[in-house]
Amino acid sequence: MKKLLTLTAVLCTGLTLAGAAMAADNMAGMKMSGGAMDAGASNSTALTDAVVKKVDPSTGMVTLQHGELKNIGMAAMTMAYKAGDETMVKQAKAGEKVKVRVEDVNGTLTIVKLMKQ
Numbered sequence: 047m048k049k050l051l052t053l054t055a056v057l058c059t060g061l062t063l064a065g066a067a068m069a070a071d072n073m074a075g076m077k078m079s080g081g082a083m084d085a086g087a088s089n090s091t092a093l094t095d096a097v098v099k100k101v102d103p104s105t106g107m108v109t110l111q112h113g114e115l116k117n118i119g120m121a122a123m124t125m126a127y128k129a130g131d132e133t134m135v136k137q138a139k140a141g142e143k144v145k146v147r148v149e150d151v152n153g154t155l156t157i158v159k160l161m162k163q
């Protein structure tokens with residue numbers, strides 16, 4: 047697990063710029079919620095637009111190309127996150143546009159909600 051986390055961190059840093067650039071392209075036609083920044087407590091269930099890039103059933107990891115995840119301080123990027131449950135791993139498909147909620151669950155960045163757009 048330690049190895050995986052390290053690798054994830056490296057990918058995260060390395061892909062930040064590329065991910066942000068891609069996200070900017072993809073987000074161009076999308077409506078950004080202007081009020082999200084000062085929403086405070088009502089922001090605790092906010093969903094973020096993302097595209098599933100890869101699903102790995104053997105590790106339960108789902109790679110997302112996602113917009114900014116404000117609640118965990120993550121910029122827009124492509125990065126693998128732990129799926130919240132098995133159903134999510136089974137239902138997520140590469141190439142699909144989704145809305146996600148990622149939370150820090152006991153130190154592991156976990157997709158707690160994944161909805162098809």
Ligand SMILES: [Cu+2]
Pocket residue numbers: 058120121123124125
């Ligand atoms: Cu990241």
